[in-house]
Amino acid sequence: GTLFPELVSGDLALTANFVGGARTPERASLPDDEILAMVQEELEALLGTRGAPTLSRVTRWPEAIPQYVHGHGVRLAAVERLEERAPGLRLVGNWRGGVSLGAAWSGGVAAGRAAASAMGALVGD
Numbered sequence: 001g002t003l004f005p006e007l008v009s010g011d012l013a014l015t016a017n018f019v020g021g022a023r024t025p026e027r028a029s030l031p032d033d034e035i036l037a038m039v040q041e042e043l044e045a046l047l048g049t050r051g052a053p054t055l056s057r058v059t060r061w062p063e064a065i066p067q068y069v070h071g072h073g074v075r076l077a078a079v080e081r082l083e084e085r086a087p088g089l090r091l092v093g094n095w096r097g098g099v100s101l102g103a104a105w106s107g108g109v110a111a112g113r114a115a116a117s118a119m120g121a122l123v124g125d
Contacts (some may be wrong), residue, residue: 012054015043022067032058066095087118 008014017039020028027035036056043049072095079091090111094100097107 013047013049017043018065021065022069028060028062065099066093068095088115090115 004014019030019035019039020026027038030038035058036053040049040053076096079096083089083091092104092107092111094104097103
């Protein structure tokens with residue numbers, strides 16, 4: 001199966017694969033053909049895929065996904081204390097509340113509502 005069945009047909013599958021990250025950042029610097037071979041081998045082992053891909057593309061987004069390293073919770077607590085002391089200030093991003101686009105979007109909407117509410121309280125609305 002696939003998350004977006006309307007994008008593929010028949011016995012094809014569509015995957016997005018991430019290489020590198022905090023544990024193996026050097027992999028993201030490999031040549032495209034090595035990355036594609038590594039991903040194909042892993043998909044065969046994990047999902048049982050067979051044969052060469054119909055279409056492959058390598059796109060690099062350095063440091064695109066935050067890595068929640070040791071001490072991240074302490075930093076989040078400091079941000080929350082700052083927001084408590086500064087009504088109307090809200091800090092959001094994929095480093096807080098989830099790395100997905102949906103999580104970042106939801107965090108932005110919630111922050112906007114909280115800031116608007118705080119500002120309304122400050123001006124007496």
